[in-house]
Amino acid sequence: MSSAVCENMTTEQEDVGALADQARAALLKQIAVLAPKMNSGHSIAQLAEAYAWCKYPNQPHGGGAAVSK
Numbered sequence: 001m002s003s004a005v006c007e008n009m010t011t012e013q014e015d016v017g018a019l020a021d022q023a024r025a026a027l028l029k030q031i032a033v034l035a036p037k038m039n040s041g042h043s044i045a046q047l048a049e050a051y052a053w054c055k056y057p058n059q060p061h062g063g064g065a066a067v068s069k
Contacts, residue, residue, distance in 0.1 A: 020054065023054050024051065024054050024055055027047070027050055027051045027054055028051065030047065031044075031047045031048070031051065034047060035047065
């Protein structure tokens with residue numbers, strides 16, 4: 001593989017990593033804004049699950065989140 005191709009792949013990987021960081025930051029910001037306004041633990045769990053998908057996309061996630069009262 002040529003060095004130009006390797007450099008291009010690295011740049012693309014860095015771009016994807018930066019985009020993932022931006023997505024995680026945006027989700028955390030929204031969680032902080034919305035959580036105090038939510039009246040449902042389930043809704044907060046859904047925001048947390050969205051963050052988990054963004055932070056750990058290769059791990060299984062699901063709707064099995066339970067909220068105790």
